[in-house]
Amino acid sequence: xxxxxxxxxxxxxxxxxxxxxxxxxxxxxxxxxxxxxxxxxxxxxxxxxxxxxxxxxxxxxxxxxxxxxxxxxxxxxxxxxxxxxxxxxxxxxxxxxxxxxxxxxxxxxxxxxxxxxxxxxxxxxxxxxxxxxxxxxxxxxxxxxxxxxxxxxxxxxxxxxxxxxxxxxxxxxxxxxxxx
Amino acid sequence: xxxxxxxxxxxxxxxxxxxxxxxxxxxxxxxxxxxxxxxxxxxxxxxxxxxxxxxxxxxxxxxxxxxxxxxxxxxxxxxxxxxxxxxxxxxxxxxxxxxxxxxxxxxxxxxxxxxxxxxxxxxxxxxxxxxxxxxxxxxxxxxxxxxxxxxxxxxxxxxxxxxxxxxxxxxxxxxxxxxxxxxxxxxxxxxxxxxxxxxxxxxxxxxxxxxxxxxxxxxxxxxxxxxxxxxxxxxxxxxxxxxxxxxxxxxxxxxxxxxxxxxxxxxxxxxxxxxxxxxxxxxxxxxxxxxxxxxxxxxxxxxxxxxxxxxxxxxxxxxxxxxxxxxxxxxxxxxxxxxxxxxxxxxxxxxxxxxxxxxxxxxxxxxxxxxxxxxxxxxxxxxxxxxxxxxxxxxxxxxxxxxxxxxxxxxxxxxxxxxxxxxxxxxxxxxxxxxxxxxxxxxxxxxxxxxxxxxxxxxxxxxxxxxxxxxxxxxxxxxxxxxxxxxxxxxxxxxxxxxxxxxxxxxxxxxxxxxxxxxxxxxxxxxxxxxxxxxxxxxxxxxxxxxxxxxxxxxxxxxxxxxxxxxxxxxxxxxxxxxxxxxxxx
Numbered sequence: 001x002x003x004x005x006x007x008x009x010x011x012x013x014x015x016x017x018x019x020x021x022x023x024x025x026x027x028x029x030x031x032x033x034x035x036x037x038x039x040x041x042x043x044x045x046x047x048x049x050x051x052x053x054x055x056x057x058x059x060x061x062x063x064x065x066x067x068x069x070x071x072x073x074x075x076x077x078x079x080x081x082x083x084x085x086x087x088x089x090x091x092x093x094x095x096x097x098x099x100x101x102x103x104x105x106x107x108x109x110x111x112x113x114x115x116x117x118x119x120x121x122x123x124x125x126x127x128x129x130x131x132x133x134x135x136x137x138x139x140x141x142x143x144x145x146x147x148x149x150x151x152x153x154x155x156x157x158x159x160x161x162x163x164x165x166x167x168x169x170x171x172x173x174x175x176x177x178x179x180x
Numbered sequence: 181x182x183x184x185x186x187x188x189x190x191x192x193x194x195x196x197x198x199x200x201x202x203x204x205x206x207x208x209x210x211x212x213x214x215x216x217x218x219x220x221x222x223x224x225x226x227x228x229x230x231x232x233x234x235x236x237x238x239x240x241x242x243x244x245x246x247x248x249x250x251x252x253x254x255x256x257x258x259x260x261x262x263x264x265x266x267x268x269x270x271x272x273x274x275x276x277x278x279x280x281x282x283x284x285x286x287x288x289x290x291x292x293x294x295x296x297x298x299x300x301x302x303x304x305x306x307x308x309x310x311x312x313x314x315x316x317x318x319x320x321x322x323x324x325x326x327x328x329x330x331x332x333x334x335x336x337x338x339x340x341x342x343x344x345x346x347x348x349x350x351x352x353x354x355x356x357x358x359x360x361x362x363x364x365x366x367x368x369x370x371x372x373x374x375x376x377x378x379x380x381x382x383x384x385x386x387x388x389x390x391x392x393x394x395x396x397x398x399x400x401x402x403x404x405x406x407x408x409x410x411x412x413x414x415x416x417x418x419x420x421x422x423x424x425x426x427x428x429x430x431x432x433x434x435x436x437x438x439x440x441x442x443x444x445x446x447x448x449x450x451x452x453x454x455x456x457x458x459x460x461x462x463x464x465x466x467x468x469x470x471x472x473x474x475x476x477x478x479x480x481x482x483x484x485x486x487x488x489x490x491x492x493x494x495x496x497x498x499x500x501x502x503x504x505x506x507x508x509x510x511x512x513x514x515x516x517x518x519x520x521x522x523x524x525x526x527x528x529x530x531x532x533x534x535x536x537x538x539x540x541x542x543x544x545x546x547x548x549x550x551x552x553x554x555x556x557x558x559x560x561x562x563x564x565x566x567x568x569x570x571x572x573x574x575x576x577x578x579x580x581x582x583x584x585x586x587x588x589x590x591x592x593x594x595x596x597x598x599x600x601x602x603x604x605x606x607x608x609x610x611x612x613x614x615x616x617x618x619x620x621x622x623x624x625x626x627x628x629x630x631x632x633x634x635x636x637x638x639x640x641x642x643x644x645x646x647x648x649x650x651x652x653x654x655x656x657x658x659x660x661x662x663x664x665x666x667x668x669x670x671x672x673x674x675x676x677x678x679x680x681x682x683x684x685x686x687x688x689x690x691x692x693x694x695x696x697x698x699x700x701x702x703x704x705x706x707x708x709x710x711x712x713x714x715x716x717x718x719x720x721x722x723x724x725x726x727x728x729x730x731x732x733x734x735x736x737x738x739x740x741x742x743x744x745x746x747x748x749x750x751x752x753x754x755x756x757x758x759x760x761x762x763x764x765x766x
Contacts, residue, residue, distance in 0.1 A: 010362060013311065017303060025304050062486035068308045068328060071362040163361040169197070169323040 001054045002031060004083060004153050007046040007064060008072040008161070011037060015069040019046065022063055028052050032085075032150030043071070047153045072161055080156035085128045086149040089135065092119040093142035101141050108134040182351035187315045188213035190352045191279070191341065192221050194322035197354065200250050202616050204228050204237040208254020209294060210281035213346040226616060226645065229637035231258050233609035235265020235336075236635075238276045240613025242269075243596045244571060244621075246399060248329050249276040249613060255283055256294030259301070259340070264603055266305040266336045271600025272420060273397055275334035277325050278306075282342045285313045298340045307335030315348040319355045327358060332365040333484040334397055366485060369500030374508050377455075377479045377496045381509075382518035384453035385527035386475075387413040390436070393420030393599070394458015394482060396592045400503035404457065405429070407510045411455075412528075414535045416444040418459055420599040423589030427568060433539060437465040438735045439581040442542035445733070445741040447535055448473050456480040458502045461491035462600070471740030481505045542746055544585045545732055552726045553702050555579065555654055559586035561709050562624055562652065570622040571596060571614050575607030575631030578660035581731045583626055605634030608651065612638060615647045622650070622713065629655040629679050629722075642718045643692040650712045651696075651720045655682060656727045664730045685722035696720030 009015050016035060023030055031049040038045050052060055057075055064073035076083075093101050098120075105112065105122050108130070114121035119142060124134055128151050138144050185193075191214055195203070202224045207215045218225050228234045231253040238249030253262050259280040269276045282299075283292045299311040308328050310321045318341065325337040381387060389411070395404050401424045408415050408431050416436045417424055425432045434441035436448050448454070454476040459465070466472040469491065480487075480494035481502050488497045498505055518524075546556045559582045566572065568588035574580045574597040589595045596614055598606040611625035627635075632653045642649055663677040689696025694717050699708040705723065712719040733744040 014299060014303070014309075017300065021303050059486065059490060065364060066484070066486055068360060068363050162364075164359075164363055164365075166357040166359040167327060168357050169327070169355050 003050050003052050003057050003060065004076040004151060005048045005050065005064065006074045006076050006153055007070055009044050009046060010069040011042050011044045012069055018067050018069060022067065023050060026063060028060060034150045034152055047151055049151050071163060072159065074155060074159050076153045076155055081153050082156060083127060083151050083153045084125055085131055085151050086125045087131045087135065088121065088123055088147045089138055090121045090145045091138055091142050097141045104137050182353040184349055185352050186213060187318055187348050188217045188346040190318055191322065192217045192223060193352060194319050195223060195250065198326045202226065203250035203252055204234040204613065205252030206231050206234055206258060208258050208281060210255045210283055210343040211252065228609065228641050231261035232264050233635060233638050235262045235278065236606050236609035237613035239265060239269050239274050240573060240596055240610030241617040242274050242276055244593050244614040244617040248326055251276060252279045254281045256296045259298040260296055263305055266302060266338065268598050268601040268603045269336040270305060270307065273334050273393060275329040276336045277329050278336060278338040280338060280340045282340045284344045285342045302338045306338045309338040310340065312339060312341045312345050315345050315350045318345060320358060323355050324358050324360060328363065366483060366499045367501040367504055369498045369505035369508060373496050373498045374505060374512060377498060377509055378512045380453055380477060380479060380496060381411060381513065385524055386450060386452040386531045387411065387455060388447050388451035389413050389415035389455045389457065390459055391415065391421050391424055391457040392418035392459035394502050395421055395424040398458060398501050398503040400506055401592045403503050403506040407506050410510055410513055414447055416447065418465055419584055422584060422595040423592040426590045427588035433535060435584055439731050439733065441544060442733055442746065443535060443538035445744055446538045449742040451476045454478045458482060460487045467735045467739050467741045545747060549702060553700060553705055553723060555582050555725045555729050556586060557702060557705065558654055558723050558725060559583050561705055563587045565709055565713050570624055571618060572624045572626055573607050573611040573614055575627040576602045576604045577628045578664065578731050579626055579628050579654040604631040607631050608635035608638045611649045612641055612647060615649050625649050625651045627653050628660060629653055629657065629682055630659045639692045643694055646717055648716060649718050653722045655722050655724050658727060685720050689720040694718040698722040698724060700724035
C-alpha cells in the first residue's frame, strides 16, 4: 500500500541521503519525495510516499525517527490530512481540439501557462488521484509530456513536536544529561 | 578561556575530555597533523597492522569495559578498511567512535589521491556519521559523536575530518553542552505497561526469561539477577548476553537458538510467557518465526522502539532502558505479591520439573577420545583454566558455538564475540583491545584456523606490546562451520573449505619472538594449555582437533526450535508440550 510520511528534519549535509538511504536499505520503494525549507531555514519538511506492506508502516516511522537529524516523523496515510500535487503538462494538439482541451483543463481547475500554435502548457494542482485522471483525459487529445511534483501533505491537526534539551559534555566517558 | 591551537590538537583535547586513554589506529597522509599531536600526547595510540583490526580492537576495548572504544584511519583505503568493524559494532550495538582523515576540503569531489566518499559509504554502517569541513564545528561534533555512540542503543559513530581542518589554527573553547534536538532516547519505560508486565508475570504458569546483549549494554546484570531471584523463572541468554547471568546460576538453562541447548529451545517452545529483555528476536534465535514460542505471550523491553514489534508483536511493549525497567518491575513485584493460588503454584512446580528433565535429558554433547582431541574437550579444558573468570574472545564458526555452549562466564563482559555480523578475523584484534582495557585479566583469544589466518598480522601488535594473550587456535584444517553445512545439506561435497598449509605454530610464534607449539594428543592438551597460561607473555597454542566434528544441537535453517537435530545422523522432532525422550525419525 502507499504510505504518506511527513518528516521534519534538520537542514544538514547528508540529511536527504540518510532518509533515502534508510528507505533503500530496509527495502521500501519510494513513489515520490519532495523536500523544501520550512519557515525556520534550518529545518526542512519532507513528504515521502512509499510503497510498503501495511504491517510495516509503524516500522518505517520508527526507523525514520531513529535518524538523528529527524525531529519528527508522522504517518499521514490516515487521519485528517490534505494531500496535494502539482502537475505541469505540455500537450501537442490539432487546431480542432484546442477548445475541447481548454474546457477539460477548466474542469480540472487547470491554468494555461503557455500557448502556441502547436498546443498548450497547463498547470494543475490537486489530489494525486485526480491529477492522474487529468493526465489520462488529456492524453486522448494529443501527445502529452508530464512533470509531476510528487505529493505534498500536511496534517490538519497539530502534531506535538517534542525536542530534546541540550546535554552537558562535562564528565568522563561520555556526555551526561544536564542537571535539572 | 580560549587557546590558539591546531584542529589536530583540538581533536586530541576533545578525545582527552571524553576520557579516552587508548586508541587503535593506522596513520596516513591526511592524518599526519593528528599523529604529530599524538607524538607527545598522553593518549596512548596502539598501532595495529590493518585498519579493520583497529575497529575490532576498539570493539574489544569497549566490549570488555562498556566505555567508548576509539579507532582512527586515514582517508580512502584507511577508511574503507574500517567498514567491517563499523558494521560489526552496529549489529551488536557496541559504542565506538571512528576518526577518519579526509582530503582537503577543496579537493573533495575531484578524485584526489586517497579520496573516497567516506561520509556516504559509512552512512548505513554507523549509528550516525559526520563530515567536518569547518574547524569551528570540530569540538562540538566530537562530543556529539561520543554522546550518540554511548547513549540510547549504543553503536558506532564516524567522524570524517578534512586535512585542512586538522591543519587550521583556531581558538579552542571547551564545549560545555551539546544539543541534538532530534535524538530521542527513551529510558524510563511506561509505568502502565510495567504494571501490565508485572500482572502477566504473576499470572503466568510457564514463564521464561529471554535476555540478551541489552542487559550487558545497560550494565543491568545485577538487576537481572535480582529479577530472576524474585520471579524464580528459568532464564536463557542469547549469544550476546552470555555472562549477564552467571553460567552456574541454578535458573540458567544456557543459550537458545540454532546451536542452543535442548532445554533452552524446548523451554522457548513451551513457555506461556516470554520476558524478553534487551533482545531482538534474531533469526538465529527464533528459527522459523511462525513456530517460535507459539504458546507464549510476550513482554518485550528494549531501548530501541524500532526493535519492539519488529519481528514479534509483544502483548506488552516496554520501550526503555532495561536496567531502569527491571528496577521498577522488580520493585512492583516485590511490593504487590500475587494472591496465593494453588493451581498456579502447582503449574510452576511442574514447569521447573519439566525444565530440569529437559536439562538432564540432553545436556550438551561432550565426546572424548583417546586418539584425537575433540573440540568439546578443548573447550572444557579452556573452561577449567578460566573458571568462568577469564575473558574469552572468539572468532566466528564452530569453535564460537562450542565455546558459547561449554565455557562458563561468571560475569558480563568476559565473552567477547562477533554476534550479529559474524565477522571472521574478529578474535585476535578484539583480544588486543580487551587486553589493553584489562591488562591484569587472563585473555584467551580463541580462533579457528580460518579466522586466525585472517588476522595473523596482529601477531606483530601482540608481540610489539608484549600482550600476554593466550591465542588458542582450534585447528580442524577446515572452515568448519561451512564444512558442516556442506556435509549436512550439500551431500558432503566439500567445496573450498579445506585449509592446507597452516604454518608451524612454534616457528610462527618464534618468528615474532614469543612461544608457541602444536598439540594433537588428548593426553597432552591439559598440560599444553597450562603451560600457555603460565607463560608471562603471549602464547600461540595450535590445537589439532578432530576435523569432521559437527556442532549439535542444530536447528536447520528455517526449522522450528523444537525440530532441532540432536546429533548425527537423523532429525528428531518432539511434539510441543511433550517431555518424553524424542523418538528418532518421528
